[in-house]
Amino acid sequence: MKLILEVITPIKVILKEEVDEITIPTVNGEISILPGHIDLFTKITRGEMIIRRNNKIEPFAIMGGFLEVTKNHVNILADYAAHVNDIEIARVEQAKERAEKAMKEKDKELGYEQLQDDIRRAALQLKIAKKHKSHSRTS
Amino acid sequence: MATLLTLKRRIKTAKNVSKTTKAMQMISASKLKKAQDAATSSKPYVEKLDVLSKNLAQKIDSDNLHDYMKTPNVNSKLVIVISPDKGLSGGLVTNLIKEVIHQGSQAKTYYITIGKKAEIAVSLLNKEIVASFPFGSTIPGFETVYPIAKIINEYFLDKKVSEVNIISTKFANVFTQIPHATKLLPVKLDTETKDNNAVTLFEPSVGDLLPDLLQHYLEMVIYQSFLESYASEQAARMIAMKNATDNALGIISELQLEYNKTRQEKITNELLDIGGGSQIAYEQ
Structure with a gap:
């Protein structure tokens, strides 16, 4: 089972793919989301988002926005997000x-x-x- | 001959016009590219935000409703009209104003106008304008949204109006721009699909999240309308100016033909005169 992750900013769709784990800073502290997570709605803050996919780690810079988890679909609406290589x-x-x-x-x-x-x-x-x-x- | 000179002048005028319209067409074309990118790139974000807000709205109890979701019991409306500052954009402004008139109702309506054209049209309709902003000639920045959102809050949250609508031009493609009225507030709840079984965790709490989300939603929808209006303006102007250039070129070729004919006729007449004159001289 995998998570389907969508990261969207006002400028562009940053990514839309299947991942194994997402670690992201929220207003209540950093959380990690694994497949089968309970439905969740929260606000994200400025910081580092880490995606794990096939045991590879991909860091992103992320700023402000909302996070929604619904049945293994993770939607992230961020004010700003960029892959570290970008x-x-x-x-x-x-x-x-x-x-x-x-x-x-x-x-x-x-x-x-x-x-x-x-x-x-x-x-x-x-x-x-x-x-x-x-x-x-x-x- | 007087007609030759007038024709020459008219050709020159048409040429000048075609140069101007061609230049305007080029300017719009280059602006359009950027505007189109901006409008289309933020579209997925706004659509997702829309889905998110409506999903979230389904998951909360009716007593937890935010003020944005309630309909105040007053018979008046607030309408935001977004138009360009400048004309020369074909039927864009006319169609937009038609939509404004079409949307007009018996209820007391307050208007916020963005763009000079909207301001002029709405004041001509003898409507009450509560605020008017210029649109500007570049891609509007996000900060232009804040004062508008503030006025909306003032009117809607203080229960002066029961709904807030936005009338702007949607950018379908380069050739079609559709004037469209969107209901901004109250945020409509899709109660049909209400799913009471799903448990959703809210962190920190619904009461903390909802105002932020809805405020952001409101701002983003307004901003998206701005971007689409801007793209529509540039597209409409580009097409209008292309038509104007084509027409000017058509007129030029017609006039040129007329000019050549007249010139030829004049030469023929002169030759006839000379011919006639020499004939008489020879006979004498």
């Missing part, structure tokens, strides 16, 4: 610097909350990418 450290660092600079100069157009969001996202991407980048090629 995160480019150099670009993220640039984006973070830009956002921080804009924040210092009090960019009215983007607004404080938007910038803070950008910085948080960049920090998360960096953390997860740096943690996994070294051995992600082999896994």
Whole structure:
């Protein structure tokens, strides 16, 4: 028995496939979902989502959204999600610097909350990418 | 000859027009690509969110209902109309306004307009506009949704209106854009398929999750309407401008033909004159 996982963000459908296990941060702490899980509805927070498929581990950066489990179907609606291999450290660092600079100069157009969001996202991407980048090629 | 000069002027005008419309067509075409991507990429998200909200709504007891799901007992409506700021987009605005008139009812209706065209049309209809926003000429950012959601909350949660509708143009494809009215609030419950046996765990609790989910749902539906309106505007303009360019080219070729004929006629007449003149001179 496997879980059918769908991860959707406003920008694109990140993945739609069968997996063995999902570990994800929620508002009540990190949870792992295995096949046969009770129906569940919860909110997810910023952090690292790990998918296990055929004993291979795939890390993702994920931010805010909702998680629903219904009869082995897992639907994740996230504000943002990206596979660790899709995160480019150099670009993220640039984006973070830009956002921080804009924040210092009090960019009215983007607004404080938007910038803070950008910085948080960049920090998360960096953390997860740096943690996994070294051995992600082999896994 | 005066007609030759006028024809020449008219050809020049038509050429200038065709250049302008061609340029506008190109601009819309390039904007359309991005707009279409944005509109289609967020569609699965919104659809899933819709399913999720409705699923969740089925699983809760009637006394746990969120205010978004209850129908306040007042006879008035709030309607949000989304239109472009600029015209030159074929029948897009006209069709949208027709839908607005079609949706009009006896009940007291408040309007929120987005886009200059909607603002003008709704004020001409002598309706009450509570807020008006510009649409802008680029892909609208998500932050444009917040003030609108805030006004909706003010009206709906304070029980000033019993329903909230949104009238916007749905992007079917490049050639078809359909004006469409969507009921935003109250969130309709699909009670038919209510499944009381399924046990669902809510973490932290329904009371904490539901407001967040529904608020997010509301914002996303509005945003999706924005994106589709934008894509529709660009598509409609591209097609309208393509037709205008084709028409201008048609006129140019007609005028050119007319010009050539007139010119030829003039030369023939001159030759006849010369011929006639020399004949007389010879006879004398």
